[in-house]
Amino acid sequence: MFLDEVTLSVKGGDGGNGCVSWRREKYIPKGGPDGGDGGDGGDVILQANAHTDTLSNFLSKKRFEAERGAHGMGKNKHGKRGEDLVLFVPPGTLIYSMRAPGQEPQLLADLHTQNMQVCVAQGGRGGFGNAHFTSSTRQRPDFAELGEPGEENEIDLQLKLVADVGIIGYPNVGKSTLISCISAAKPKIADYPFTTLVPNLGVVVVGERPAGRSLGEGRSYVACDIPGLIEGASEGKGLGDLFLKHIERCSILVHVLDASHEDILQDYRILRKELEQYSEILLKKPEYIVLNKIDLVRVTQRTELEKQIQKAQLPFLRSISAATQEGIGELKKELLSLILKHREQNMSQEKYTVPSTPIVLHPHHQPHRMNAYEIRQTPAGVFITGERLEQFTAMTNFGSKGGVQRFRDVLTRVRLLQHIEKIRTDDATPVYIGKIRIDEYL
Numbered sequence: 001m002f003l004d005e006v007t008l009s010v011k012g013g014d015g016g017n018g019c020v021s022w023r024r025e026k027y028i029p030k031g032g033p034d035g036g037d038g039g040d041g042g043d044v045i046l047q048a049n050a051h052t053d054t055l056s057n058f059l060s061k062k063r064f065e066a067e068r069g070a071h072g073m074g075k076n077k078h079g080k081r082g083e084d085l086v087l088f089v090p091p092g093t094l095i096y097s098m099r100a101p102g103q104e105p106q107l108l109a110d111l112h113t114q115n116m117q118v119c120v121a122q123g124g125r126g127g128f129g130n131a132h133f134t135s136s137t138r139q140r141p142d143f144a145e146l147g148e149p150g151e152e153n154e155i156d157l158q159l160k161l162v163a164d165v166g167i168i169g170y171p172n173v174g175k176s177t178l179i180s181c182i183s184a185a186k187p188k189i190a191d192y193p194f195t196t197l198v199p200n201l202g203v204v205v206v207g208e209r210p211a212g213r214s215l216g217e218g219r220s221y222v223a224c225d226i227p228g229l230i231e232g233a234s235e236g237k238g239l240g241d242l243f244l245k246h247i248e249r250c251s252i253l254v255h256v257l258d259a260s261h262e263d264i265l266q267d268y269r270i271l272r273k274e275l276e277q278y279s280e281i282l283l284k285k286p287e288y289i290v291l292n293k294i295d296l297v298r299v300t301q302r303t304e305l306e307k308q309i310q311k312a313q314l315p316f317l318r319s320i321s322a323a324t325q326e327g328i329g330e331l332k333k334e335l336l337s338l339i340l341k342h343r344e345q346n347m348s349q350e351k352y353t354v355p356s357t358p359i360v361l362h363p364h365h366q367p368h369r370m371n372a373y374e375i376r377q378t379p380a381g382v383f384i385t386g387e388r389l390e391q392f393t394a395m396t397n398f399g400s401k402g403g404v405q406r407f408r409d410v411l412t413r414v415r416l417l418q419h420i421e422k423i424r425t426d427d428a429t430p431v432y433i434g435k436i437r438i439d440e441y442l
Contacts, residue, residue, distance in 0.1 A: 013041025039069030041123025
């Protein structure tokens with residue numbers, strides 16, 4: 001089943017808890033604390049893999065969580081890090097943050113190339129064991145940190161197939177027959193409109209491959225057959241705009257016209273207008289016209305149709321018959337030549353193009369510092385946010401007297417405890433750091 005949009009819930013693995021342990025060995029009195037640290041949780045990673053061309057693997061399961069880190073142990077043994085969870089998606093997958101009401105989704109990553117990957121949910125840090133907290137004034141720490149919870153995210157995946165050639169046209173003009181002729185793709189072919197319900201990808205190989213040369217080294221390209229378009233497709237008619245997005249990634253477009261239609265130029269203009277209304281990106285792509293089904297018309301009629309296309313100054317490539325395979329070999333070679341030329345242009349532009357948006361560093365903006373926090377007072381209570389402070393609070397073991405004392409010491413050091421005392425109207429006012437209520441420990 002072809003699936004090109006899906007929403008997933010992902011969670012990094014929780015960090016392992018630190019260990020409270022004391023060294024106990026014969027003839028070694030007062031061995032001291034030896035609790036090891038917990039292991040970090042695993043990350044959730046999305047990776048582009050050319051061996052998959054749909055998001056249907058996520059049809060039944062939509063929540064994924066990486067492995068949590070192992071807890072620390074005595075004798076300073078640290079817990080094992082949790083395994084990363086790698087989810088494979090097709091090249092061309094766009095990853096968006098979950099749409100908030102009234103807001104546009106934010107693009108997080110574009111996995112357009114094989115093996116590109118992005119971490120969509122980081123694992124939590126493992127908690128320190130009590131051996132970590134020894135000092136000249138704290139020689140017997142009786143507490144350890146809890147593991148940090150893994151990051152949770154809701155993400156939208158949208159697939160835009162990556163192909164060199166996008167084959168477009170009206171329903172029943174022979175697009176599926178064409179891709180079955182030039183590649184090993186086996187799309188459904190029938191004599192009624194909208195036979196193709198999903199895009200079909202096929203690898204087109206031109207000539208014999210030299211020994212030692214891989215399939216993709218200059219002698220092959222990928223073609224994509226898009227389901228038939230009709231007038232009003234950009235507004236949702238027919239199969240609508242469900243698959244128009246896939247041709248945004250194609251290097252060139254091949255517009256297939258049916259030689260047996262009454263007005264092929266009108267067919268071209270109507271669908272060209274639909275592409276324009278859907279996206280300006282499509283207008284900038286190189287486009288070539290292929291006249292198909294020439295076996296159904298007389299030679300003189302075929303010649304007249306070719307003259308009409310050329311007189312209209314349209315980018316005519318050649319006439320073919322996908323049914324009889326007339327002109328198919330020549331078409332494959334001509335498309336290869338165009339694709340190689342396009343690849344060279346892209347390589348040249350990528351080599352010499354200077355990024356328009358420079359990277360800007362913010363040396364004074366350090367959200368990972370404990371004293372980088374914000375306080376907000378509402379009728380419901382006092383709410384405090386700050387990346388490092390929230391992490392610290394979530395990892396504090398409030399069931400330990402020593403852990404609570406360390407928590408108060410840190411809040412005093414960053415002057416948060418003093419701010420809270422000034423703001424609170426009475427001792428019953430709730431105080432939250434992140435999602436954790438902490439007023440009973442102040």
